[in-house]
Amino acid sequence: MTQASTTTTELAPERVDMEAERLVRIGLSRVIEPGDPAALSAFQDLDVIEAWQRLRSGAAGMERWSARVAEVDPERDLERARSAGARFVIPGDDEWPAQVEVLADAGQQSRQGGVPFGLWVRGAANLRQVLERSVAIVGARACSSYGEHAAAELAAGMADNDVTVVSGGAYGIDAAAHRGAMAGSGVTVAVLACGVDVCYPKSNTALFDRIAEEGLLVSELPPACSPTKLRFLARNRLIAAATTGTIVVEAAVRSGALNTAGWAEQCGRPVLAVPGPITSRMSEGVHLLVRERNAVLVTSVADILEAISPMGHRLTPYPHAPAEPTDGLDLELRRTLDAVPVLRPAAADRIATTAGLDVDTVRECLETLEQADLVEYLETGWRLSPNHRRALGGP
Amino acid sequence: MTQASTTTTELAPERVDMEAERLVRIGLSRVIEPGDPAALSAFQDLDVIEAWQRLRSGAAGMERWSARVAEVDPERDLERARSAGARFVIPGDDEWPAQVEVLADAGQQSRQGGVPFGLWVRGAANLRQVLERSVAIVGARACSSYGEHAAAELAAGMADNDVTVVSGGAYGIDAAAHRGAMAGSGVTVAVLACGVDVCYPKSNTALFDRIAEEGLLVSELPPACSPTKLRFLARNRLIAAATTGTIVVEAAVRSGALNTAGWAEQCGRPVLAVPGPITSRMSEGVHLLVRERNAVLVTSVADILEAISPMGHRLTPYPHAPAEPTDGLDLELRRTLDAVPVLRPAAADRIATTAGLDVDTVRECLETLEQADLVEYLETGWRLSPNHRRALGGP
Numbered sequence: 001m002t003q004a005s006t007t008t009t010e011l012a013p014e015r016v017d018m019e020a021e022r023l024v025r026i027g028l029s030r031v032i033e034p035g036d037p038a039a040l041s042a043f044q045d046l047d048v049i050e051a052w053q054r055l056r057s058g059a060a061g062m063e064r065w066s067a068r069v070a071e072v073d074p075e076r077d078l079e080r081a082r083s084a085g086a087r088f089v090i091p092g093d094d095e096w097p098a099q100v101e102v103l104a105d106a107g108q109q110s111r112q113g114g115v116p117f118g119l120w121v122r123g124a125a126n127l128r129q130v131l132e133r134s135v136a137i138v139g140a141r142a143c144s145s146y147g148e149h150a151a152a153e154l155a156a157g158m159a160d161n162d163v164t165v166v167s168g169g170a171y172g173i174d175a176a177a178h179r180g181a182m183a184g185s186g187v188t189v190a191v192l193a194c195g196v197d198v199c200y201p202k203s204n205t206a207l208f209d210r211i212a213e214e215g216l217l218v219s220e221l222p223p224a225c226s227p228t229k230l231r232f233l234a235r236n237r238l239i240a241a242a243t244t245g246t247i248v249v250e251a252a253v254r255s256g257a258l259n260t261a262g263w264a265e266q267c268g269r270p271v272l273a274v275p276g277p278i279t280s281r282m283s284e285g286v287h288l289l290v291r292e293r294n295a296v297l298v299t300s301v302a303d304i305l306e307a308i309s310p311m312g313h314r315l316t317p318y319p320h321a322p323a324e325p326t327d328g329l330d331l332e333l334r335r336t337l338d339a340v341p342v343l344r345p346a347a348a349d350r351i352a353t354t355a356g357l358d359v360d361t362v363r364e365c366l367e368t369l370e371q372a373d374l375v376e377y378l379e380t381g382w383r384l385s386p387n388h389r390r391a392l393g394g395p
Numbered sequence: 396m397t398q399a400s401t402t403t404t405e406l407a408p409e410r411v412d413m414e415a416e417r418l419v420r421i422g423l424s425r426v427i428e429p430g431d432p433a434a435l436s437a438f439q440d441l442d443v444i445e446a447w448q449r450l451r452s453g454a455a456g457m458e459r460w461s462a463r464v465a466e467v468d469p470e471r472d473l474e475r476a477r478s479a480g481a482r483f484v485i486p487g488d489d490e491w492p493a494q495v496e497v498l499a500d501a502g503q504q505s506r507q508g509g510v511p512f513g514l515w516v517r518g519a520a521n522l523r524q525v526l527e528r529s530v531a532i533v534g535a536r537a538c539s540s541y542g543e544h545a546a547a548e549l550a551a552g553m554a555d556n557d558v559t560v561v562s563g564g565a566y567g568i569d570a571a572a573h574r575g576a577m578a579g580s581g582v583t584v585a586v587l588a589c590g591v592d593v594c595y596p597k598s599n600t601a602l603f604d605r606i607a608e609e610g611l612l613v614s615e616l617p618p619a620c621s622p623t624k625l626r627f628l629a630r631n632r633l634i635a636a637a638t639t640g641t642i643v644v645e646a647a648v649r650s651g652a653l654n655t656a657g658w659a660e661q662c663g664r665p666v667l668a669v670p671g672p673i674t675s676r677m678s679e680g681v682h683l684l685v686r687e688r689n690a691v692l693v694t695s696v697a698d699i700l701e702a703i704s705p706m707g708h709r710l711t712p713y714p715h716a717p718a719e720p721t722d723g724l725d726l727e728l729r730r731t732l733d734a735v736p737v738l739r740p741a742a743a744d745r746i747a748t749t750a751g752l753d754v755d756t757v758r759e760c761l762e763t764l765e766q767a768d769l770v771e772y773l774e775t776g777w778r779l780s781p782n783h784r785r786a787l788g789g790p
Contacts, residue, residue: 031751032751033730033750033751036751037726063753063755064747064751064752064753064756065751065753066753067744067747067748067753067754068748068751071748146672146674149674150672150673150674228730228733228734229729229733230726230729230730230733231733254719274673275670275671275672275673275678275682275685275692276670276671276672276673277541277545277670277671277672278545278669278670278671278694278695279541279544279545283670283694284694287670287692287694290685290692291691291692291694291698296686297670297682297685297686297692299673299678299679299682299686300673303686324649331432331625334624334625335428335623335625338623338624338625338626339623349462352459352462353462353463353466355428356426356427356428356431356459356460356463357459358458358459358460358461358462359462360458361459
């Protein structure tokens, strides 16, 4: 069939190829576990079509996959996804977030690297566009109320700045981040370790429905798949690769969030750490990231925007401290002021002795201080002005 | 008088010189404010004897000090100190902590640098020895109960490791640090911005008495001197210079503790920062030190010991996480275990399909997992062992 013979009601040949490839990729995602190192090494020099042919050939080395290959039915998966309001996005689609291809190089084989064959997406937004300005906010499931509060506040701040919040849909920090983003009327993306039509954990059902409505549910696992420990770990690599940076809010020393942080490092994305009390086990892993792994300490929305923005943009303003009336006084003025009694007036020469300054200097200083309403002159000498006494919290 | 003519009841000539110099240094410390930049520049090329002669000569440029010079009476200061149980330690004394001489170079003129003329010391311990292994623990007066707790715990930990805790005797973090050190039966040193016989703040009287009993009160200001704002700032340079490192526990953005941290930087001593919740204003200054001034984040006694010890010594052990029964399982074992049902047994080929592994591999894995008491075999197939179900918190 030549290009000239294509009619408007038919798909162009490259589209036909692409839809064929889509079915192959669905098959692959059904058969091969996310980031399976055995598959990465068995198929490393093949394109997806060749890999699929190899899998179906029953050739030597393919035994481990044979039972799954026999069960594959991509059309049924697509139909099932459609009825759950989901689609399968692959490289070449407008929605494909090409930044996840960093995973082709990131991670050693033992660490479940690899680019996903495609992404199942549930929700109306365009995945690529939504992830263009995005951060991951991840952390402990058994978080403290401080951690929950911090995650929600920072996520709302991201939403206010049109940054998409990506997380894993788990209890604790993840759920707080998703909720915070939506409270800030922002878009949020949950990357799951199960099918986008599966709700795990069950009690987050209402949250997942709301995310599908206002944001996106994403997974590399086909519909109906259940989560496993290894799928959670493989999922973490996607969260890190899809976003501009990974923020960790509360993580014990042994926490999945540190695994996500490790993936962010391998993908060349900044790891941002939100500190907490040293008395909280839930902050131990976060402090470890700062101490041992050079994570960037962040304490505010401004800090985060600075860390994920191109070098030199959006620099955090130096924290603003309230001005004090004595700001800007030079050393002699400050020393004179220090020597002026609060209530019982003293003469200039007495003040000069106390201040360790000569009396002429002190007289000049006292006049300047009087103009600034910091001291007042009474018949018997100098003392602090009523205003300055009040500012100091005195009588 | 030659050395040969010295009798045992007389002081050796070098001692006579030293006692004369001591009186001169007392006079200087009475006349010149701590770290006064005008004095630093007026006397920079003179030794203390020459400086004292210059001051008493009434020469041009000496006017600012003339009123104070007229009032100097070193013998009376010594007597007053003695009756308060205090002494005046100067360079050349066995007790002199030579590390404070770093202040000769640290700090610009406007920042009140300079080595103290001597140190008034109240308490039985040897100042030099006590400061040999020492850290400063400083922070906000208006601290939170978290900060107070953290300061006391870290100070007690320092005491347990024979490290002297140095602070400023103020409310809040300072007081908590002194108390924590003494609770740990350690030595603590309060460096004051007033005479060592003056109690400021008044309500810390009992604390000061206890420090004088068990540790040391130290000041460069002569007896009876009151504190002033500038004296507090000058005092901070001594705390930083006398210790191996400065730990900041809670500090608002505008806090004297950050001034002490600045002096530590200028003295080439490490600044250590104890993080806190991002929701607490009292931790803002501390986080700023980490973000903007490269302070070392510390969360434990071990962290502190590592930071103040010579390079490579006392490395903090990587935090210990509780072992899990699945630690050390390779990827195939973990994947098989993930695929084993919790309660309803499944056959090996079903588990192989779920795991995405060939059935022979899975059979081998199941045997290994059975030996580790992670799975059990029933007539109808494999499921998790009762022990592992319990470990997972399941039924």
